[in-house]
Amino acid sequence: MGITMTEDRVYNFSAGPSILPESVLQRARDEMMNCRGSGMSVMEMSHRSPAFTEIFTETKQKFRDMLRVPESHEILFLQGGATLQFAAIPMNLMENAAADYAVTGNFSGKAAKEAEKYGTVRLACDTGGTGHDRIPAQAELSLSPDAKYFYYCANNTIYGTEWQYVPETDAPLVCDMSSDILSKPVDVSKYGLIYAGAQKNMAPAGLTVVLIDKSLAGRELPYTPQIMSYRMMIEHDSLLNTPPCWCIYMLSLVLDWLKEQGGTEGMEQLKKERAKLLYDCLDDSRLFHAHALPGSRSDMNVTFRTGDATLDAEFVRFAASRGLVNLKGHKVAGGMRASIYNAMPMEGVKTLAETIKEFERNHV
Numbered sequence: 635m636g637i638t639m640t641e642d643r644v645y646n647f648s649a650g651p652s653i654l655p656e657s658v659l660q661r662a663r664d665e666m667m668n669c670r671g672s673g674m675s676v677m678e679m680s681h682r683s684p685a686f687t688e689i690f691t692e693t694k695q696k697f698r699d700m701l702r703v704p705e706s707h708e709i710l711f712l713q714g715g716a717t718l719q720f721a722a723i724p725m726n727l728m729e730n731a732a733a734d735y736a737v738t739g740n741f742s743g744k745a746a747k748e749a750e751k752y753g754t755v756r757l758a759c760d761t762g763g764t765g766h767d768r769i770p771a772q773a774e775l776s777l778s779p780d781a782k783y784f785y786y787c788a789n790n791t792i793y794g795t796e797w798q799y800v801p802e803t804d805a806p807l808v809c810d811m812s813s814d815i816l817s818k819p820v821d822v823s824k825y826g827l828i829y830a831g832a833q834k835n836m837a838p839a840g841l842t843v844v845l846i847d848k849s850l851a852g853r854e855l856p857y858t859p860q861i862m863s864y865r866m867m868i869e870h871d872s873l874l875n876t877p878p879c880w881c882i883y884m885l886s887l888v889l890d891w892l893k894e895q896g897g898t899e900g901m902e903q904l905k906k907e908r909a910k911l912l913y914d915c916l917d918d919s920r921l922f923h924a925h926a927l928p929g930s931r932s933d934m935n936v937t938f939r940t941g942d943a944t945l946d947a948e949f950v951r952f953a954a955s956r957g958l959v960n961l962k963g964h965k966v967a968g969g970m971r972a973s974i975y976n977a978m979p980m981e982g983v984k985t986l987a988e989t990i991k992e993f994e995r996n997h998v
């Protein structure tokens with residue numbers, strides 16, 4: 635089944651939790667009362683039962699295959715959202731020493747602030763001066779020789795910028811891929827650690843996927859809580875305590891759907907098409923303009939505005955009346971934001987572009 639929508643549903647441009655593929659929701663509905671002949675829903679299964687163990691093992695393998703995760707890296711299914719990782723990363727990897735943080739948006743800023751509790755944070759860059767409208771080039775990054783790791787956020791959900799390259803550093807790369815994971819192929823072997831909250835491209839909220847180079851585990855500070863220790867979680871295959879069972883099951887269905895869509899290569903092609911359509915429309919517009927600069931623009935979160943907050947609010951209402959919802963930008967950035975994740979049908983993006991043009995005709 636392709637990426638389509640039935641008539642009674644809206645085009646949901648929410649930044650997260652966000653749109654899920656319709657066929658996945660339908661499959662979850664069909665398996666709700668009796669999952670795989672168990673006579674119960676996944677929500678009712680013990681996480682130690684054979685039925686759930688099968689789902690867990692399959693999901694992990696499907697994820698490994700989908701992102702070609704090398705055997706050097708463990709796949710962890712954790713809780714606590716991406717925000718827990720802001721603390722878990724320095725607790726496990728900073729060794730009370732120093733780390734480089736590239737601050738290119740809201741969440742990398744929050745991660746850097748959290749890390750200050752556990753060691754010395756060195757700013758590799760900070761794009762706050764220009765409203766986080768761009769990603770710095772490699773040559774602009776200031777790298778420290780004693781950094782335990784280099785931290786960055788691949789896609790800035792709020793400001794709508796996305797790294798178009800993988801930074802080159804001597805220190806292990808640690809990356810927040812919450813809002814662009816599974817939207818393109820990634821060479822996981824280049825990273826010490828990748829993490830992502832599930833609620834954008836993967837599953838409902840409640841699951842965080844961590845991919846960690848196993849050689850980095852075991853350096854946690856002595857007071858690190860068990861559930862935040864990568865070493866403990868690797869030893870227990872993420873089952874130190876009850877995992878987010880339902881979200882893991884939903885991820886499994888999303889991974890099946892992704893495979894049918896051509897995997898991460900298929901998604902990369904689609905995401906470029908979706909984003910080009912919107913950015914072309916905004917660049918041609920006399921009323922709206924895109925926030926992020928060309929060369930730094932996100933294919934996942936397209937941020938735009940008119941420059942007049944009242945007009946922006948009118949546009950958000952106009953779009954909602956046409957079934958295009960959740961286009962209001964994040965409060966720290968203002969304006970509009972169209973989150974066009976993997977599950978967004980091209981038809982939704984085309985309808986948004988037409989709506990932008992129609993609103994412009996009525997106002998210019």
Ligand code: PMP
Pocket residue numbers: 649650714715716717718741787789790791792810811812813831
């Ligand atoms: N990182 C990024 C890139 C995000 O977009 C978000 C949430 N939107 C977070 C971190 C924080 O995620 P959570 O709410 O799951 O802690």
